[in-house]
Amino acid sequence: MYKVWNFVTNYSLLLIFGAVIALIWANIDPHSYHAFVEFPLAEDFFIGHAHDDGHGHVSRTLTLHYLVNDLLMALFFAIAAKEVWEAVILKNGSLRGKKAATPLVATAGGMFGPILVYLGLAAILGSETYSAVKDGWAVPVATDIAFAYLVGRIVFGAGHPAIRFLLLLAIADDAAGLVILAVAYPTGALAIEWLLLSVAAAVAVFALANWLPRKLDVGNEVRPNSTWVRQKLGFWPYLIAACISWYGFMRAGIHPALGLLPIVPTIPHADRAFGIFASAEQHLSDLLNDIEHKLKLPVEVILFFFGLLNAGVEFNAIGDPTWLVLAGLIIGKPLGILIMGAFAAHVLKLGLPEGMRTIDLLVIGCVAAIGFTVSLFIASVAFDADAMLGDTPVQAAAKMGALFSFGAAAISIVAGKLCRVEKQNG
Template identity: 30%
Template sequence: MALTPRLSGQVAARAHHSGAARFVKRVAPFFAIGEVSGGPLLIASLIALVLVNSPLGAGYERIWDTDLRFSYGGEIIAMPLAEWVNDALMPLFFLIIGTEVKREFSKGSLSSVKTAVLPVAGAIGGLVVPIGIYLAFNLGKPTQHGWGVVAAMDTAFSLAIVAMFTSRLPPAVRAVLLAFAAIDDVFGLLVIAIAYTETLSVAFLLLAAAGYVGILVLLRLGWVASIAYVLLGCAVWIGVLGSGVHPTIAGVAIGLLLPTSSRLSEQRFVERVQRPVERLRRAQHVATTADDDAAAERGRDEAQSQLGYIHEMAAATDEPAERLVRILTPWVSYLVLPLFALSNVRIHLSAELIGESLRSPLALGIVTGLVIGKPVGFFAATWAAAAIGAARLPEGVTWRMIVGIGAVAGIGFTISLFIAELAFARSPGTEIAALAILSASLIAGLFGYLTLWSATAAAGGHDQVAAATE
C-alpha cells in the first residue's frame, strides 16, 4: 500500500541502472502519499533536535510555548501552540487509525474471529509485559507513575518499516500490525484517560456523548451531507477536551463509527446510470447542434443535470471510511505529524544528560520495556492464543514475521512522548524519558528491520524450494 503498483514497478525498473533509484526505492515507503508515512516525521524530529541544541534553542522553544487565544463573548480558550498541535491536530491522526482498524476487522485480513483475536492477544501481551519490565526498574521510586510511557507504539514509523518489504510480505502482515497498533494505541489512550487525567468534567463528557449519539443517528438515517458530521465531530472533540480526557480519544472513537461499505454497489451504479448517460448524450447533441439559442441553453442545462446525477451516483460507490482516509492522510503525514515532532522533541543533549540517563532506572525501564518487552509480550501472547486454538496466523504470515511486528512495535514515539509530557510535566524526567524513547525507537526500528528482512529471505528460500519440487 505504500506505493501504487505502477509506481512501484517504475521505481524497480529504474533501480536496475541507477544507484540513486535503488536508494529511492528503499526510502519511498517513508514518504508515501497513500498512507501515513514516517519520513516527514523523522525529518521534523531531526530538525527539532538540531534547533533545540543550537543557539536558537531558547527562542525556538518560546515560539511553541506562546499562547494562542480564542475568545467568544466572555469565554476565552488559551493554550500554548504545542498544546494546540497535540490537542487539536493529533486527533486527526488517530481518526485515521480508528478508521483503518475498523476496515481491517470488518472486511480485511482480520475479519474472521481467529485472525482478529491474534492482534488483540498481542496487544494485551504488548501492554502487560513492557509495563511489568518498567515497574521492575521503577517500582517504589518517584518515576513509578511513568509506566504509561511504554504502553503504546508509533504507528507511522512501524508501518513505514513494514512498507519497505511491501512486495515481499503478505498483505496480512500490515493488517496485523495496523490492528495491533490501533488496539495498542487505544490502550495507551485509555492509560492517559485513566492514569493521567486529574479532573473530569461530567458536563463536557455528556456533550461528547451527545455528539457521538448524533453521529450514530445520522448514520442510521443514511444522512449524506458531510457538514452535519463535521459539526457533531467537533462537538465530540470539544466535549472530550473539556472533560479533561485527552482529545485524541475522540479521533479513535469517531473513526470506529465510519461506514466501511459504500451506499451503492458497482453493479447498481451501472444499472442506475445507463439512462442518465443516454440523456446526457442526447442533451449534449442538442446543445452543440441546435440553431435556437434557447434550445441550446436547455440542452446544456439538461447535460449539467445528468452530469450531477452521475457524479452523485459515482460518489455513492465510494466507502466513507476509505474516502476520509484518502483525504486526511497527506495532511496528517506532511503537516500534523511533523508539527507534533517540531513542537514536542525538546531533548537538550549533553554529556550530563546522557550520563544521567545511563544510570537512570527511568531510562532503563523505558528502553528495556520498549525494545524487549514489546516483542516478547506480543510474541508470547499471540503464540499462547494460537496454541490454545483461540487464534490463528493469517495466510502467509510466519512466526518470524510476528517477531518482526513485535519488534517494530517497540518504536514508541508519538504516544510515548505524549505520556512522558503528562507524567513528568516538563521536569528533568521529561528529557530523560524523551532521550530513552528516542534511543529505544532507533534500536527497535533496526531490530524490526533486520527481523523482517530475515523473514522475507526465509520465505523466499522456501518458495524457491517449493518451486523446484513442483
C-alpha cells in the same frame, strides 16, 4: 496486500523531518526553541491551557503547543480510530473472526511486557526513581504503526504473512493506546456533564444525518433523502458534531486529542475495507473514506509540526527514564509478543498464519518496539514538564527514550538475519 508504501512514507518522512529540526534547534538554542513551542497565540481564550488564579477564576491560554497537541492531533487520532473502527465493525474487517485471535493475544503480551520491564527495572533502581517515573508506564506500550510497517517490509518483504500479522497487532495496539490515553491520563477532574455533551453530539448527528434519512428511504431504491443529505450537507453535520465533541472532551477532563473518536462511528461507511491505510481505499466514495482523503494532506502537515514541537529534547536530558522507556520497548515488547503469541498459537491452538513460524513472533516484536509518535505523545501527557529526577527532567528523558526506539529498526534487521527470515516480496 494492497500497496500502502507511498501513503505511509509521506506520513513518516514529514514527521521525521520535524523531529530532526527540533533536535537540532533544541540543542543549538534551547531558549528560543522552548519559547517557540510555548508561544501564546491567545490569552484568556475559550480553549487552551487552564490557569486557576486561586480564587475560583480559570483562564485559558492558547499556545502553539496546545494548538497542535490537543486540537490538531485530534485529526490524526480520528484517522487511527477510523482504521480501528473498520477493522472491528466491517464484515471483512481484519480484527474480526479467528484470524485476529492470535494477533490480539500477542498484542496483550506486547502491552504487558513493556509495562513489567519498565516498572520492574524502575523498582530495582530504587524508590526515588520508581516514584518519579511510575506514571509513565504507558510510554513504552505504544507501537508506531507507520514506522513499524516500513521496517516490517524491509525485514519480511511485502508479501510475507508476518506483515499482515504485524498490522493487525498494530491496529489493536493503537486501539488499546487510545483507551489508555483516555482513562489513565485525564487532563483534570472528570466532569460527566461535559462528556455527556460529546455523547449527545454523536447521537444527534447519527440520528439526524445518518439513521433518519435511511429510515425515510426504506422501500425507495432511489434513496432521495440520503442522497440529499450527502450532496447538500456533506461532511458539515459531522464537522459541527466533531467540534462540539472535542469541546466536551476538553471540559470533561479527558485529553481533547481524543475528542473526535465518538463521531467516527457515526459517519456512513460502505461495508468493505482493504486494510490499514490501503491506497485502494481512495476509490471508495463513502463519506468516511472521503473525509479521510480530505484529511490526508492536513494531517501530514500536522505530524510535521507535532515532531517539531515535541521532539526537541536536549541531549543532556538523557537519564534513567530514557533507558527505562527504551528497555520496555526493545526488551519487553519482543518478549511479550513472543511469549503470548506462542501461547495463543500452540497452547490455545489458535495457530499462526500459513507460512509464518513461531520465531517470526520475536522479529515482529522487535519491529513493534518502534514507539516514536504515540510514545512521544504519551510522554508529553504522562509527566509534568517541570518534574525532575535528580538533575534530569523526567519528561524530556522519557521523550528521548521514545526517539531512541528508532534503534529497534536496526535490531529488527539483525534479528531477521539471525532468525533466518525469508523475505517474500510480492
